[in-house]
Amino acid sequence: MASLNGLRVSQTDRTDPSSLGWPIHVKPVVQLPKTPELISATLKRAGRQELFFRTCRESFQSTSAFCLWIIHEDLCDEYPPEGWGPPPESPTPPPFSIETISGSGRGMVASRFIKSGETIVVERPIVIYPIIYGTYDERGVYGVVEDLLEAGFPALGETERLLYLDLWNCKTLTGTLGNQIRGISRMNGLCTRFTRSKHLPFYAGVFPSISRCNHSCGPNASATFDEETMATRLFARRPIAPGEQITISYIDTEIPYAFHQEELKTKYLFTCPCNYCKPTKPTKPSRPFKHPYWNIANQTTNKYVDLPAEIYASDIRREQIAFRMDHAKKLWVEWLSPSSKQSDKDLVQFHEDAMVILAQEGLESKRISHIAYLAHVCAALKDEGGFRRWGSILISLTGWPEGRDRLEVMKTWKDWLCDPTISPAWGLRLMARGKAQNTPPA
Ligand SMILES: [Zn+2]
Structure with missing residues (x-):
């Protein structure tokens, strides 16, 4: 001793x-299953459990849903179907505006100086679905997720539907409303984690403003999800000057240039223009x-x-x-x-x-x-x-x-x-x- x-x-x-x-x-x-083999192993472990859609409301009295949740059965009893409470506080007025960015659609731009560590916005997802696919296999489980998204979409409040449909869409999926819903979910999902899930803890959330953030390989902001309030907080990683674009990273940033360019091109259809x-x-x-x-x-x-x-x-x-x-x-x-x-x-x-x-x-x-x-x-x-x-x-x-x-x-x-x-x-x-x-x- x-x-x-x-x-x-x-x-x-x-x-x-x-x-x-x-x-x-x-x-x-827990690692995100990334290959088709790992995904089928995950689903096998989950047994005969199912995916279905659920709407999230602030309370039983709320008339409209703030979020459409494609949920795996292992989380169903973990959270109340309704009654998430009012949205967590977010800075007012917001320290950013959504603006057209040359060559990158629309993005989030700081409207004043933002301190390192400062909260930029706290938002709830409009749509949230499990990440259980390696590729967009429309006949496989991913197809089931997208069918549920399309079927559940009308249950959302009108404001949420309009905010969602205004987000950037994947170029190859246009035309019908169903294709639009699918394309937007593919391009705008941010990874979130539900630690109470036994089988599928990783979900992708689509957010009204945070999903507008463009990618940078040296991002000045990060987003963290809180499963207890079903909300994501975007905060500054270093001081952000007024007029500077607010960025997050869509990928693992430690991989070499050639690999990350390839990943961004395959998954998000762009060549990274960041500094x-x-x-x-x-x-x-x-x-x-x-x-x-x-x-x-x-x-x-x-x-x-x-x-x-x-x-x-x-x-x-x-x-x-x-x-x-x-x-x-x-x-x-x-x-x-x-x-x-x-x-x-x-x-x-x-x-x-x-x-x-x-x-x-x-x-x-x-x-x-x-x-x-x-x-x-x-x-x-x-x-x-x-x-x-x-x-x-x-x-x-x-x-x-x-x-x-x-x-x-x-x-x-x-x-x-x-x-x-x-x-x-x-x-x-x-x-x-x-x-x-x-x-x-x-
Ligand atoms: Zn880059």
Whole structure:
């Protein structure tokens, strides 16, 4: 047993990374089934359960529905069919307007300065349906979803129907009202998650304003869905200037240029015109990276050496972002072992550089876990000032990991900030170092 500031904590518990909570110990994330094989396996697991449509109203007294929900049977008893309450508060007047964007239809534009972390809009979906397809197979399950959308559409309120039909439509599906409904759902769905679902937790929601946001590979905003209020909050990831377009990302942003262009073209029928795909920024990082983790082999990008230098440099940075996310936990565990040769400075540099790269690629949304690691590093070194500095930044950030235990995770960090010595990481590195000094060389 180790005694630290009056706390007696079993040493095995303290060195076990799982006692440190997020981001070091995280529950496995359910992945979206992406191939036809995985989808049929998912449906097989779901047994003979069915999909049908349900209308969501504010209360039993409401005369019109705000949302048409194509729901899988495993969620039917989890939520009341009606009675979602009035819509959650959204900023008034809204800090944006919907405007025509040259070459990108209509989009959302900031009408005043928006602070980093500020809520831009909170909206409920007009239509929400399960993501259970790999391709738009009209004879398969996806066809069933689209038939239900068409059948349920008249049950929506008139305002919602008009807002929905005004959204951008996929070019290949026009003509009948049914085709219009299908085309709009395919092009405007944002991924949402229902954690209570056993089989199909991922749904796509179509929103009146948030679905207007255009894509950027370095988005300045993000959307998070709250299943308890059936509403999505759009918030700024960095300061947004008046007149600047508000963007989100439709895809995984760490993949190289060639792959993400292909994905956007196949799924959303456009070639990405964002600044990160036509970079005007310098080809070299704004400060040099001098530490062992920068020089990793990069196998993916080597295939695209004929790309313009700026795009190539951006690919390498994005690969670094994924690499640093994957290796953070490994490095942490290694650093805490008595035999570790890793310097404290190198580990700090690893995370600080990650944040520089994230800012260069416009991916500030991903910095939150690096900040949490830096706070843990300070705790492990009993550096109270450092822990408070990083911890306060962490608490002030929006965009904590989604899920039902989110509030609990935030509360734990707030408690540690009140008294850093109760953090399970407190002094871990010093303890490991002490052990190493007491062990005679073999
Ligand atoms: Zn782009």
